[in-house]
Amino acid sequence: MHRLELTDEELGAIRPLVKEVASRHGSVEEADFLDNANTYAQELPRRLRAFLNTFRLAEPRGVCLISGYPVDDAKIGKTPPHWRKKPDGSSTTEEEIFLNLCGALLGDAIAWSHQRGGLICQDLMPIKVHESKMIGSGSERALVWHTEDARYSYRGDYIGLMCMRNPDAVRTTFALIDEVPLDPEQVDVLFEPRFVFRPDPSHPSDSEGEKAPVLFGDPKSPYIRFDPYCMDRPETEETQTAMDYLIRAVDENLTGVALLPGECLFIDNYKAVHGRSSFKARFDGTDRWLKRINIARDLRKSRGVRKAPASRVIL
């Protein structure tokens, strides 16, 4: 794991910064906060900035973990029952600011207007009525691994997760494409734009598919775009074999981490697929609770579907 443990000295710099930003902006959803997030992030400790810069630039691993940020379990309050029921601003604003400042060192946070009310920083928790569904707010069924928003070429480059609580040690799962042994013959096929991607259930207003390759970039260390549950069954035996081969290879290399309170996990959406283990939720305010952001390295890719150059919401 590409990992950084914050020192007391670093926390001594981070906490006043986060407090000062919180006093200026009530919420990370404020346009004024988002416009300035990258500027504030320059005041994070240099070792943390260098760590995230290496993760972005050199792609040493498909995931990285920042640990040591203290979360006060009593202060954050109960795990909300639904993402719409955001606890009144204050209880997790500082945690959200820390996650967003780290994310700002990787790119610009984006949101989708039709996903969770267009929120930039989303609460992930089990929702009672979704208990048996295979979605982010489900619990009893594992969330099968996938590339986030695989259908869209302007999908985020990174997903940032910050743990508020995880008392049942529910694992966030992932597989790193660089750790999946690949057969060059199958790689050749997977590099061809012969695979049809469909929107996942979080994009209900859309159904149109896009034909694209599953692997791209450098054949020796490829990028991956893969969400088998939301892709058409390939038409030829050759493409079917290649797709089945990669599904098996990813399955065999799936690993994960049970995040601890305060830990931030950044997943490179080009170098890793991710999911979640199943668990038995209690729905009593003590369940697993994560914050999530989506980060784009190049906002311009989605300019055609956003209102203004600095707007973060994809329409």
Ligand SMILES: [Fe+2]
């Ligand atoms: Fe996801």
